[in-house]
Amino acid sequence: MMKYFLKIYLIFLSFIISGQKNDSLRLKEIYNYNLTKSNCYENLRSLCKDIGNRLSGSVSAQKAVEWAGIIMKKTNLDTFYFQKIMVPRWVRGDVESVFWKNQNGDIEKINCTALGGSVGTNGTLEGQVIEIKNWSELEKYGKKNIKGKIVFFNRAMNPTYISTGMAYGSCVDQRHNGASRAAEYGAIAVLVRSMTLKFDKNPHTGSMSYTDSLKKIPAAAISTFDAHNLSEALKNEEFSSLSMNLSCKQLSDTISYNVIGEIRGTKFPKEIILVGGHLDSWDIGEGAHDDGAGVVQSLQVLETFKKLNISPQRTLRCVMYMNEENGNRGGKHYAKIVRKTGEKHIFALESDRGGFSPRGFSIDGTKLQLGYLQSFKSLFEPYQLHLFSKGYSGVDIGPLKDGKLCLVGLVPDSQRYFDYHHSKEDIFENVHKRELELGASAITSMVYLVDKYGLPNNNLIKK
């Protein structure tokens, strides 16, 4: 079997070598188009400014769905449609405050933001605070010290990781699981240090979940600046108790949609190449990097094919997913439908790491697929894309994973992402036009090559 694949691979390599010159001209054309005439920056402006943030189930998320339909129509795709899903509906409400009284009796306010999915405090909740940096500390302190208190998770993201995504990944468990872990020890609420390497006053929200068997306690993020100050105040015993008031609540599920557009393949219309991002965002900021950028870049792939009169052999499908941020219902439902209908996907690419200078691709596929995509590497070198490593793709396309389908994530430079991520700073003005366009060019180029040469899975490569 291995020999069989190797043979396919070698045949493919000969395609590559013979086609390389034409391919490099085509990639140049794709980049030139995107760097001079692309709509994606204007589309992002419109999504951020005409719609704004768009949390699943909100009025603005519904407006974003309609907006997506309108720009797909404008892009003159062969078809576009709305895929109905049920989404959770969490609302922040008007009240968010965390404060303590200092020794003079003055109120010291903390910038906070409820975590998505958190229950409210039902009025003002008051309690002593205990700072925790890791799970073993939680265990060490135990019920005796934690019961009735507010747990303050203050593990900072590790700045020595070069990829800030790695630093995030090693820390986000506090935010996601902190409430239930603390509830197990009788805590009454949790505060979590924001997931960012920047030292500033912006709290960053994000998803959290509860363990069903445990009491649901309120959870909020505080800025890195406030986390530092709170930690110091605790050390110096500047206050005895802290007050929290969050009016957020979970409402019943509601209807929403994935928005899907296509250019039909001329030769293998039943083979689908998917490119996508997510339309929903958190309810603060404008969801510009997360993931307005991915949404407009994905549509730009199809727009570029149209404008350059490239007829794809396979069907190109742009999916603007709903509800990545707090439930991934869009991604899960999409995959469920694919399994039900037996639709054949040969490649899925997601852009959901911000609209920064692209550095390469993270490839979640078989060894053969990995080697296959790596053979394109030299075509991308003139565009300063060098990362072609095995790795995670994206939350939305993740549920499509079946051991055969090749999933890929665009990897942009990660240094600035968590400065903005899930905060009020994730706005259009913080996305750089050329960086966004370079990302769109990179994924269009990858889709172009995969469409042209196919991709090995359980079938022969058709060219």
Add this chain to the structure above:
Amino acid sequence: MMKYFLKIYLIFLSFIISGQKNDSLRLKEIYNYNLTKSNCYENLRSLCKDIGNRLSGSVSAQKAVEWAGIIMKKTNLDTFYFQKIMVPRWVRGDVESVFWKNQNGDIEKINCTALGGSVGTNGTLEGQVIEIKNWSELEKYGKKNIKGKIVFFNRAMNPTYISTGMAYGSCVDQRHNGASRAAEYGAIAVLVRSMTLKFDKNPHTGSMSYTDSLKKIPAAAISTFDAHNLSEALKNEEFSSLSMNLSCKQLSDTISYNVIGEIRGTKFPKEIILVGGHLDSWDIGEGAHDDGAGVVQSLQVLETFKKLNISPQRTLRCVMYMNEENGNRGGKHYAKIVRKTGEKHIFALESDRGGFSPRGFSIDGTKLQLGYLQSFKSLFEPYQLHLFSKGYSGVDIGPLKDGKLCLVGLVPDSQRYFDYHHSKEDIFENVHKRELELGASAITSMVYLVDKYGLPNNNLIKK
């Protein structure tokens, strides 16, 4: 002879392979230190905010020289000193205005900035405007159409270059030579479209020079936004003449200094490894990316050696050059002294392309030196540095070039550089802490390896 070098190279390669594990641990240590404890961001804040911009010959440039001495002292180097040079002294003065009267008689103002080195207008100068996009147009229009007019050079930077430095390089001749080229045809002044790919209202200054035999006419840059509007207004014949008033002038040369600090080599103290940037900046903005970043990163190399207790074999020298922006007197004088004293430099690295995420190095050396530095590539891959190509190093170290010495430029991501370059936006707030620190880590690592393994020139490699 070639075989001889090849042999050296192969010996070196065996060093590399045996030393690679230790080297990668050392590089990790260098990165960890810089990403957690580095002073370079705070040093940059101080240079930008306590001193501000610092054009050669100005009072603030003198303050910057003193500042550099103070931080070199604080860094506890083995020695530091001031190398006296004469620098040009150009002053902008209080008046800078460009405007026309529209058909209603209202004044339409244009944001402008005199080009460094330009003569003033000596009161208000008025003339018709002729738009020129390239030199052949200038020739085509000829004296007949140009004489007595203001030439408006409006060739935009080409957005299809991936490196914005390339786009700049292909356009900056307008700014640098435009005035004298236009004066040849009898023009009375020039306006130049700002050297940026960003469409905004900030004019960007920069150096220009006059041909001695031709009349010196005033020259100013206008923003890309205004260049667009001016071009439209010309097409629509919205005005007949344009007024310019610039009070800038050239004063006589004055004294300034390169600031030089060293850690003496333990084994080969007479072999110098130079790392540098330039202390001077244009007189608008704060010279944060250009080149505050390079200055603090260069000092950070020496500071990191000190703090990690690494004793270099060779002498590490940090040079903060004066007058890169308008004359390069610092770079030229430094090289002259080196030639006079016979001081032996084995490597020179400059950081002067902004404090952005580093992508690699641009290497101006022999084929052997290029291959030698490329053999370090795999050590830099974990830090996402991939560019190790032959190319230009930097203006300050350029005069050291002698066909033997290996010159290197740090190559950061270039997408945002010209948004800020030479404009009021080149301020501390637009430099990203981690990106700056990653650049410092990259050059420290390169200096570490070159110090450890030596570098082939006309001598044997000593290890």
